[in-house]
Structures are given as C-alpha cells and as structure tokens.
Amino acid sequence: MGKLDQEEQEILEAFQAGQLEPSGDFQARVATHRAYAEALLRKDARINIRLSSRDLQGLQSLALAEGIPYQTLVASILHKYVEGRLKEVKS
Template identity: 60%
Template structure:
C-alpha cells in the first residue's frame, strides 16, 4: 500500500473502526454518479473492421490469456487510445 499522510490514516482508521457515517444525500449522489457512468460506458455504436488473419488470431490469443472476449479487448484498447492512455511505440 502507498504511504498515507496523517489525514488519510485518520480517515482509514475511522472507516475501519466503524466511526464513519454516510453524508446527507449520499444515496442520491451515488445514484446520480451511477447514471453518469452507465451513460458514459453505454456501447451504442457498431463498427466493422478488416484485420489480417494473423493479427486476428493474435488478438484472440491475447484476449484468451486475459480471460475476456476479444471484442471487449478491442473496445478496451480503443477506449484507452482515445483517452490518451495508450500511445504508439516509436521503435
């Protein structure tokens, strides 16, 4: 675990000892944020792409190793790229 500052240690201790209480309106806030996440993650567009058989087999192998369907892996790769968390290797 990362090192915690004093305030973070106090919060963790209060949580673990059961001294924390939900804020007023927390349920409404939680529901609103769940709706935001649901709307943001909704997969409502379909694309078709052509890949070489070699790349497709490689994609399927990677997905199998990760334990996810290859479509999920492709969507994850695209999402990471769009969010700027996946960069082209310049070798």
C-alpha cells in the same frame, strides 16, 4: 493487486476497522456516477473492421489471458486511445 502506499494502507485499515462513513448525500452521488457510467458504457454503434489473422489471434490470446471477450478488449483499447490514456510507443 500491487503494494499499497502508506496513505492507501491507512485508508484500508480504517475501512476494515469500520471507521469510515459515507460523505454527504451518498445515494445521490451513487446515482449520478451510475448514470455517468451507463452513458459511457452504452454501446450504440457498430463497426466492421478487417484485421490480419495474426493480429486477431493476438487479440484473442490477450483477451483470453484477461478473461474477457476479445470484442470487449478491442473496445477498451479504442476507448482508452480516444480518451488519451493509451499512447503509441515508438521503438
């Protein structure tokens, strides 16, 4: 984990000291966010794709370094791109 800024450090210290309490209807908010996550992560479509052996090996190496299956890495990359959180870097 990277270095925490001052606000993050204060929050961490308050949490560790037991000074934080859940806000509002905590259980309802957890249920709502859980439902959002399940809908987002539901894998309900299958695709087939042809890649060069070199690209596939590269993806597999990256996934191995991250400790995740390469299909999960590919799905994550595609999801981030579709959501606009992954941009092409032009050299």
